[in-house]
Amino acid sequence: MTLTTIGFDADDTLWQNEAFFRLTQDRFAELLAGHTDPNHLHDRLLAAERRNLGHYGYGVKGFVLSMIETAIEVTQGRVPASVIGDLMAMGRDMLAHPIELLPHARAAVEALATRYHVVLITKGDLLDQERKLAQSGLGDLFQAVEIVSEKTPSVYRTIFARHGSGAEQAMMVGNSLKSDVLPVLAAGGWGVHVPHGLTWALEHADAPQHHDRFHTVTDLGALPDLVDRLTQAHKD
Amino acid sequence: MTLTTIGFDADDTLWQNEAFFRLTQDRFAELLAGHTDPNHLHDRLLAAERRNLGHYGYGVKGFVLSMIETAIEVTQGRVPASVIGDLMAMGRDMLAHPIELLPHARAAVEALATRYHVVLITKGDLLDQERKLAQSGLGDLFQAVEIVSEKTPSVYRTIFARHGSGAEQAMMVGNSLKSDVLPVLAAGGWGVHVPHGLTWALEHADAPQHHDRFHTVTDLGALPDLVDRLTQAHKD
Numbered sequence: 001m002t003l004t005t006i007g008f009d010a011d012d013t014l015w016q017n018e019a020f021f022r023l024t025q026d027r028f029a030e031l032l033a034g035h036t037d038p039n040h041l042h043d044r045l046l047a048a049e050r051r052n053l054g055h056y057g058y059g060v061k062g063f064v065l066s067m068i069e070t071a072i073e074v075t076q077g078r079v080p081a082s083v084i085g086d087l088m089a090m091g092r093d094m095l096a097h098p099i100e101l102l103p104h105a106r107a108a109v110e111a112l113a114t115r116y117h118v119v120l121i122t123k124g125d126l127l128d129q130e131r132k133l134a135q136s137g138l139g140d141l142f143q144a145v146e147i148v149s150e151k152t153p154s155v156y157r158t159i160f161a162r163h164g165s166g167a168e169q170a171m172m173v174g175n176s177l178k179s180d181v182l183p184v185l186a187a188g189g190w191g192v193h194v195p196h197g198l199t200w201a202l203e204h205a206d207a208p209q210h211h212d213r214f215h216t217v218t219d220l221g222a223l224p225d226l227v228d229r230l231t232q233a234h235k236d
Numbered sequence: 237m238t239l240t241t242i243g244f245d246a247d248d249t250l251w252q253n254e255a256f257f258r259l260t261q262d263r264f265a266e267l268l269a270g271h272t273d274p275n276h277l278h279d280r281l282l283a284a285e286r287r288n289l290g291h292y293g294y295g296v297k298g299f300v301l302s303m304i305e306t307a308i309e310v311t312q313g314r315v316p317a318s319v320i321g322d323l324m325a326m327g328r329d330m331l332a333h334p335i336e337l338l339p340h341a342r343a344a345v346e347a348l349a350t351r352y353h354v355v356l357i358t359k360g361d362l363l364d365q366e367r368k369l370a371q372s373g374l375g376d377l378f379q380a381v382e383i384v385s386e387k388t389p390s391v392y393r394t395i396f397a398r399h400g401s402g403a404e405q406a407m408m409v410g411n412s413l414k415s416d417v418l419p420v421l422a423a424g425g426w427g428v429h430v431p432h433g434l435t436w437a438l439e440h441a442d443a444p445q446h447h448d449r450f451h452t453v454t455d456l457g458a459l460p461d462l463v464d465r466l467t468q469a470h471k472d
Binding site: 061065125126147 | 297304308315361385
C-alpha cells in the first residue's frame, strides 16, 4: 500500500483529557450533593451537553456552560451564585491544566514524522487546543494542525487532499471510533483505533466488522510496526 | 504592484456582529439594573473580558462566561440563578442570530474572487464562525477559510504563504486596525481599513501614520476600485 499522510487525534490519543473532565464532573456532583444524586446529575449534564452541541461545539467553554445550565435545572433555580462561581473556576482550571502525554506518544510521532506527513486533527476550542499542543512539546513534529468543528468523511477528505495525496493514501489514528475511525474509513482511508479507558459517552460507537482498513493497537508504541507491516504487505 | 491574495475579516467587515453584542449588553444592564449602574457594569464586564481572553479566546461562549462572572461580582454573589439562566439564553440567541450582510459585501468579494485568491480570516468560536459563513451565502466565494485564535504578523505570514505568494503580495481587509490592519502591515502586506461605527473596546488601535501600504475605504463598494488603482499604479 502507498501511505503518504498520518493524522493523529489529540485528546486521549496523544495526551490525557477525559480524565480531567471526569474529575471536574466528580467535583460538580459534590457541589450539588445536597440537591440531587450523582447518577441523575450525570444524566442531566449529558443531556445538556448533547442538546447544546449544535450551539457550543466541543470543548471546555461549552462544557462549563452546560454544567451551569444543569445546576440551575436540577436545583429548580435555587443554586447559589457562589456554586456557579465555583463551576467557572473549575473550567478555568481545566483550561490551565498541564499536559500529560500518553505512553509512547512522542516516540511514535517522531518515528513516523521522518517518513510521512504527520498532521494533528482535533476538535475543541481553538485557543485551548493550541495551548495544549504548545505545552505538549510535540508542536514541531507536525507539519500541519487542523482544528475542526466536526470530524466527518468530507472534513477528512479535504484535510488529506491538502496535506498529502488524498484520503485513500492516508491513515487516521485516534481513541474515538466515532470521530477518528469510522469517518476516515468512510472517506476511503485507514483507521487505527487506540482505545483509551475513558471515553466520553457522546463519542461512543461500535467497531466496524471485518473492514480491511481498520486496525486496533493497544497503545501508540505499536503504531510504527503496524504501519511498517501494512506498507510492506503490499510491496511483497 | 503584484497582488495575489486578498484576505477578508468576517465580523463587522462582511456582516454585522458588534451590534448584537451591544444589544446583549443592554439587556445585561437591564437585568442587573437593581444592583449597579450601567456604566460601572460595562467597565466590570470589559475588565472580565480582558482578564479572560487568555483563557477563553474570542467569541460568544467566552463572552457569556464573562457576563456571568461579572453578574456574580457586581451583586456580591446575590444574583439569582434565574438571571444567570437568562444570560445563557441570550448567548444561545446570539449563536442562532441570522446574518446581516454589510453593504456591498457580496459584490466586492465576487468581483475580487475572479482575479485573486480570496481567503476569509477570522477569530472567534470555530463552530459559530462556520455557521455564520454558511448562513451568509458567501462560503463558495472563498478559496479558503482560516479561523484563528489570534491575528498576529506571523499568523498572516503563514496564511498568505499557504494561499498565494506570501504576505508581500497580499492584502488584508477589515474593520479592526488592531487585528486586520497593523499586523498585516508588520508582515509586509497591504492593510485596508473599512471602519465600522461600532468597534469593541479591546480592538481599538491608532491608525498608522504615512504608511504607503495602508489605505481606508468607507465601505466595501470602494474596494475593487482601490485594488485596481493600486495594481495599475505599479504597472505604469
